[in-house]
Amino acid sequence: QLQLQESGPGLVKPSETLSLTCTVSGYSLPNSIYYWGWIRQSPGRGLEWIATVYYSGSTFYNPSLKSRVTISIDTSKNQFSLKLSSVTAADTAVYYCARIGSPLVPNSHFDYWGQGTLVTVSS
Amino acid sequence: DIVMTQSPDSLAVSLGERATINCKSSQTVLYSAKNKNYLAWYQQKPGQPPKLLISWASTRESGVPDRFSGSGSGTDFTLTISSLQAEDVAVYYCQQYYTTPPTFGGGTRVEI
Numbered sequence: 001q002l003q004l005q006e007s008g009p010g011l012v013k014p015s016e017t018l019s020l021t022c023t024v025s026g027y028s029l030p031n032s033i034y035y036w037g038w039i040r041q042s043p044g045r046g047l048e049w050i051a052t053v054y055y056s057g058s059t060f061y062n063p064s065l066k067s068r069v070t071i072s073i074d075t076s077k078n079q080f081s082l083k084l085s086s087v088t089a090a091d092t093a094v095y096y097c098a099r100i101g102s103p104l105v106p107n108s109h110f111d112y113w114g115q116g117t118l119v120t121v122s123s
Numbered sequence: 124d125i126v127m128t129q130s131p132d133s134l135a136v137s138l139g140e141r142a143t144i145n146c147k148s149s150q151t152v153l154y155s156a157k158n159k160n161y162l163a164w165y166q167q168k169p170g171q172p173p174k175l176l177i178s179w180a181s182t183r184e185s186g187v188p189d190r191f192s193g194s195g196s197g198t199d200f201t202l203t204i205s206s207l208q209a210e211d212v213a214v215y216y217c218q219q220y221y222t223t224p225p226t227f228g229g230g231t232r233v234e235i
Contacts, residue, residue: 046227046228046229046230047173047216047218047227048227049224049225049226049227060223062224063224064224096172096173098172101175101178106223107220107222107223107225108161108178108220108225109163109175109178109218109220110163110173110175110218111175111178111184113172113173113174114172115171115172116172
């Protein structure tokens, strides 16, 4: 059974970098036919796609966040990660990792989600 | 970006009655060459992540009760719960994946 689990600090100071990791179990990332992504949810912005990565290292970013976001993958650890720099209070949200549900396609529905992790930006 | 607009924001439905949620996209999400609508529906309960109910506008995911159905094409879509059950109380979202970035509607809260 495929499962995803987010991990990382729940509190980040303004102007610092938010770093999260998603650990995938029940599915092997090396040579995966699926893409993997990050989505966040906040009362003010709703559900917002952040970025997507493939096992090969190919990446796709939301233009609205691209200048501040890095997504990466470590297939040896079966993990992928998110870094968001220069955070402000507007980046306070629940961050989810998820699988893109159509094989070999970077943009599709999201069929498996982690439970989410709340990240608060505050000094 | 494609803007997804859901209506109503919330609705109250009696147990066993029909619930209808609408989703409108600012441009078509129908890929004519494949005759597929690039639209999904999700259910989110408090403290849980969104759960995929329907993809390609009308294809139910495995395990999703058949009282949930999706319809529509182009820019106008509907999620119907034919006979509302207590466990269906949740917020429902539509999402387009026709273009990047994928975008979500603002959600519709369904209550008893």
